[in-house]
Amino acid sequence: MNAIDPAMPLAIGRLDPEGRLTDAESRLIELNERAGGAVGAPLAVPQIATLARLARRLGIAISRNVIAADGDEDLELWVRAEPTDEGVRLEVSGWKPRAGWRAPASEPEREGDFFRSAADWLWETDAALRITFLSIEAGARYGFDSSAMLGQPLTRLFSLEQDESGNLPILTAVAAQARFDGQKAELRGTGRMVRLGASPRTDPGGRFAGFVGATTMIDGTAPAPTPDAPLPPLAAPFGGFPDSFSQRLDRALRGPLSKIIANANSISAQTEGPVKPDYADYANDIANAGRHLLGLVDDLVDLQAIERDDFTTLQEPIDLADVARRAGGLLAVRAAQSDVRIDKPPIEETFPVTGEFRRALQVLVNLIGNAVRYSPRGGMVWIRLERDGSMAHVIVADQGKGIAKEDQVKIFEKFGRVDPSEPGGSGLGLYIARRLARAMGGDLTVDSAPGMGARFVFTLPWRRTDDS
Structure with missing residues (x-):
């Protein structure tokens, strides 16, 4: 069993094979009742019930952070669901209230969101700034081995540059456990400049767990985007689609597909623990399908680019x-x-x-x-x-x-x-x-x-x- 932080209240419950709550400690029973459920009835907290069904279907224990509605508040919970012969055993900890309403984003936050949506590729790190995820297309496009970078320090991929004040924005963000934008760096071995931005991740105890980041090329091949940059003109070089269509499709699909591929690869490789052979094969099929779809997105973006009248390449x-x-x-x-x-x-x-x-x-x-x-x-x-x-x-x-x-x-x-x-x-x-x-x-x-x-x-x- 995973060790539980004693500072986090823990509530244990059990579900039968049909997902009905058979018994639980008072804190979990009360949350389930406020959601409209009862002992002997199907679990009424959908986020926990979904995790329990997934654990039972895969036949493995799953631990995950979830947000559950509780009246006018949201609760941040850490849930562990473990299949048993009698059904599913639940361990629910965390119980941190979260405001259900969020203030409008500030101008810097909106700019940061724009930066990530327009990024060329995405990355993630752990708390020690070791790379845990890279968009699958990054290496193929820019000449490095993505798989070899996993587990390596972020500085193995990027040579970071100081800002005008002599500081490194990423290190300032680590110290403050805050988001950052505008960290300039060289993509090592290529001489190409990039701009990095990221948001911090936290573990169930609220501790800094790394960054979810984005990279935008800022050299002559891919100028840095700005929030006021106009969309390309609505010409239709092929298939009746406007020039901006493939860019929007690229932004909408690339990140989610890369996540799907990375998670499916992780399940297939059984890095988080053993799974049934059939499910490992299914996960490998999902990863292959994701790579195929990502290739189609790449082809569509390139096709629309090369068929523009003003398309040129660098010399x-x-x-x-x-x-x-x-x-x-x-x-x-x-x-x-x-x-x-x-x-x-x-x-x-x-x-x-x-x-x-x-x-x-x-x-x-x-x-x-x-x-x-x-x-x-x-x-x-x-x-x-x-x-x-x-x-x-x-x-x-x-x-x-x-x-x-x-x-x-x-x-x-x-x-x-x-x-x-x-x-x-x-x-x-x-x-x-x-x-x-x-x-x-x-x-x-x-x-x-x-x-x-x-x-x-x-x-x-x-x-x-x-x-x-």
Whole structure:
């Protein structure tokens, strides 16, 4: 049993298999009666009853913070529900009153809420500022391994900068156990600047338990949002949807989907304790479905962006060999799960080109991900670099079943799928990748035949250096 803080009143109760309250200590009985229930009847406090049903269905003990209505007040409770042979055993502690009415948010709070809603990606930490959650899309978009960052100090990912007063807003917030906005930092290893903001979390005893935070890119690729920034004009570049539609959809879905994926992964991995094998499998299915939906959101946002008349990419000096190694690293876990090996360029190899780092990484993650998906178990994906005069080529080759000549045009079409019955994405990945390659002054082509695997060639302009 979990240790209970003696300062928190504890009330124990029991439910039968149908969810009826069979007996309880007086504090819990009184709360249930004020909610309209009685001993021998179904538990009338919906938040506690829901937790009890979940514990019984999963066959495991569940502990969770809940807010329950109690007359004109709300009560903050910590509930532990444990399934037994007779039903469910409840332990209810905390019993902290919370005002049912909340004063209107101040202007700084409203600005902070806007900042989080418009963020590029989300993160969470524990009380020691170790990373416990990262939006799944963060690493793929910005060139780091999200899974490797879990459990690492926040400063492993961000190099924090002092404000004009010489202070670090995040440390001031830790000391005050308060929210903060406007912490500038460098995303380590990329030279890209970000702005961080977060709200504190507390445990059942009211102690500081970490931050729930958001990140917004503030370099030239993604300027920092402001509360007064106007929405894009209501043009409709594709499908009849206004430009702002995909942005609003992105904001509405990205955070919840990332949470669903993270929690489903946690259940599947049984990090909080054992669950029935069937439920671990269900959780893994939920995580996979969440990743699929998040990929569709990414594709929709990118599709609407690249089809705008004014779409452009940055012209940055980048090392294509480094980008290829990063893309291969991001897909290493997926490849290992499929028993596929990725042969990346050697660490000493460099390949100077001109393009946009984030977009080049996006193209290569798509190509390598496809190669892994269609490779047989025990297969290999090769990444090779070649130069042809003023152009540089990165070649991604696999040992899959190959693509027939008549299908090679189709795979680059919008929503183009050779075999819709096969597992895969939305049919937008290669269409978007080719549009991005051409926007950067390059191209994306394929060379393949049935039974001979596929060979995708991503081209960008060569960048002359002192050595080339």
